[in-house]
Amino acid sequence: MTQVVNVAAQAPQVQRNGGDLVVETLTALGAHTVFGIPGQHALGLFDALSRSSLHFVSSRVENNSAFAADGYSRATGEVGVLFLSTGPGALTALAGLQEAYATGVPMIVVASQIPLEGLGARRKGMLHQLDDQKASAANVTKSQRLIQHASGIPSAIQDAWTEAVSSPQGPVWLEVPQNVLLDPIFVPAVEDALAEPFDNPPRVELVREAVKWLSEAERPAIVAGGGVRRGQAETQLLAIAEKLNAPVICTPGGNGAFPWTHELSLQSWIEDRYVTEVLEDADVLVVIGSSLGEVSSNYFTMEPRGRIIQIDAEPRVLESNRPALGIRADAGQALSALDAALTDAHGERANWHGATPQSVVQETLAKVQARLDGQDLTLERTFMADIRAAVPAEMQTFWDMTISAYWGWSCWDSRDGEFHSAQGAGGLGYAFPAAIGAALGLRSQGKPARVLAVAGDGSSMYSIAELATAKQHNAPVTWLIVDDGGYGILREYMIDAFGKATHTELARPDFVALAQSFGVPAQRVTAADVGDALKAGFAADGPNVVVVETMLKMFGPTHLNL
Template sequence: MTDSSGRTGGDVVVETLEALGASTVFGIPGQHALGLFDALRRSELRYVGSRTEVNAAFATDGHARLTGSVTPLLVSTGPGALQTLAGLQESAAASAPVLGISSQIPRAGLGGVRGGYLHELTDQLASFRDIVKHARVVRHASQIPSALAEAWEIALTAPYGPVWLEIPQDVLLGPAGVPPVTSVSWSPRELHPRPELVAEAVRLLDGAQRPVILAGGGASGPELAQLAEKLRAPVVSTFGGKGNFPREHPLSAQSWLEDWHTTSFLADADVLLVVGSGLGELSSNYRTFQPRGAVVQIEADLGKLESNYPALGIHAEARHALRALVSGVTARVADGVAEARVAELLTRVQDRLAAQDLALELGVLQALRAAVPDGTPTCWDMTILAYWAWSAWDPRGGAQLSAQGAGGLGYGFPAALGVAAAHDGPVLAVSGDGGAMYGISELATAAQHGSRVVWLIVDDGGYGILREYMTDAFGQATATELTRPDFVALAASFGVPATLTTPETLREDLTRAFATNGPHVVVLPAVLRMFAPTHLEHT
């Protein structure tokens, strides 16, 4: 079928994305994807281009997490597509709804039928099936609207997660063959709890003397606070659940999951309600958590239900299950007992920290918190200051994003660029010098788009957390020391202002950086340490 309008398969893609509600896309063009990127020129979509595909994937992840909606990632075949895998793994771990759209070699060569194409892989899709929720190859332009709507719906069906679509070069460049896309319907499947499970959970919670809630990343919404207050139950937040419950609430036991006092507190609950968490390695304090009471687990990811601990498993979206529990449980008198237990726990945690030589680390955190405006989203790389932030950072209304799901280096700065594309205000990125080198090229992206990202680089001369791990385990570290650039001069070469700071001037220097309208780099030479990793067996 011919198309006299000159529209191509690439136009069908961007028309469908607009009809689905997309406004911003990320990515990098490549030879097989030129038809797709040419179509962007004729659309209303905002394009934010990165300098490497892995950074584009991290940026897309940041945008998707902040908005809570699907964000498209557009890349080319072979090497371009494969470089997104680290970012997509993080999106899968964090349940971020990223829609990856990759070009493919022409249809005649798919599956190795006719070899010799640039970037050719016999089965490119196979590289993604183990990571994303859904993967499909589109072979005709007429399939594009339905395939994109299907992927969009799957990405936003709990548990959220990344999806992947591949479109051959000749389909993107060929005639559209269908009228302009004006409307596309989609409806994510709602995951409600089974009533008999809710009734049993209500029975357990109503009978509990020491109920505790462990709130994970899936526990967003007002229902969490409503249930905690009705039950008078303390709430411990996982690292991925920071911000879902007010940190300064009298029932907030905060997020000191790597402290054995908190581990013991969770284990002592006669009923522990786990919401939106798989009770994995970090949330269980490296498997040292051993519950002495009943566990009720609400989890949208069926594979995570009871995967680590026996529980009354409720397969449901957290908001639906929490709403049902709020309606079912009996309200308790606010007698102050739960609040006193929380206060005692937090005092023990602080006393243990005070007994260690951590004045530098605590001072840096205090300076950072004082300088960052309330409501500012923060993006943390895998660095010692981020490990502190998992437990100690008070989000104060700003989203706290980190790479602790999959744990790859290089997340912080590119993710912040993605967040900045959706946030009306400044964004904080935090990296170590090792992780900073993964995303250093994105200074060009920040300069090009005028992104309001303040990037704090803690320069300790190498891979600091690995240095500490290896020294503790083996007495000395290997392969952790790094030659670094002059980050201040390097940022200036991109046209990005930069400041060399000290622990004493950090607050003042960051405050000035946040007052600027574009990107700003702040470099802090400092060797930070982690607090002592004591576990439950030391009680």
């Protein structure tokens, strides 16, 4: 007689644990993709991933995992999720988190921790143990939480998600000890979770005062920072600029917040002295989502003679560099309130010493171009123009801290795409891993996924291992490496300051052969052929690399030629 075996009955029943609660809560909150690297104390997280619908992207260095989650969030508008292991893994990610924190990128960071019984100043001497791991993250995340019981996981993650998406947005750090992740639980599966951003409107009396100042202004001007983009306030900014008849300059973080070719657009020439003079001459300068920091104040040389209205969601930014009417609010909510209170008649007062704002903008941009014409910059200007011509209008681009990016800060018209750079914290190695995260996120949303990453040979070495990640996930990223044999921008800084450069020159690999060794197509071209090479890369499938050996230089340091 044949015995019938009930296979299902004999199959081992999976015992849910704290790791399951983590992935269930993230899924319920809307997460789709997780970045990171497995680690000993985090194995419960990764085992739970095998029972979830979350897509995991394993980078090769934790710092690059943080950059990838950052790029994913910027490109998709979703919250980036990062899994880190204890100690070295967690610490390695901090420089990447500094960029997300400085730029206001919403992220959930789940770091493992040693078992609860070992917590404390080296009580057990366990592998990877830190005296206080979350204290290490205090400078680069909005807040830090230690979860000590599995039942507290869903609420803690929901609260962290709410904080991450509330303005000012940013990364939030959670730690879960190894035993909390691994121990069996009786908590039911997470079915739903809700995390809505906190309301952050402007105070009505401050809006009223700002409208009074603007209604009396003859020469209003606007500085649009990254907060405008994060607050999705582009429409309100355009409406206000047109009502006030006010010239608008975008900072590097605000690139794309205002139409590049608009008759009131000073574009992004924030480091040009001619533009600085216009902002200094404004009788009311409206600064939105910017601290008027080093770059946006033209290296602290700008001396506004008029009054300043500063709007920012981060209270520490307000009046940090200049006295102002400080309005703590989300940029979108603040500009909506101003737009509702302003009338079209306010712009009738615009009078720049007998000139119209439009003519001031036109003349200023002409002066900028004339100054560039007076310098030997044909190579650089042609190079940037060829890249812009090759990049499709809707493509998102990611830029490392390299000379090309410094040019991009000022001259890049993002058109229908988005411009992303590491200008928040300025760490090297951002572009390529961020672009990988962006491309995978856009692809998961069914959107055009091809993105461009631009780096120098020095910064490329920070993220070269991620060629393996790009190949493994067939990420549609074209990586442009501008190889000038060293840290080009630091070379310029040192020559300008000391007459010579020291230790800026680098031995580097054959980037083409190295990429090909990972199975990633690559080619080396001259600067004159960069446009055609990029077009070919954009038309291909999966990752590819374009290497250009050329020595670019910056336009004249206008902040020194006062």
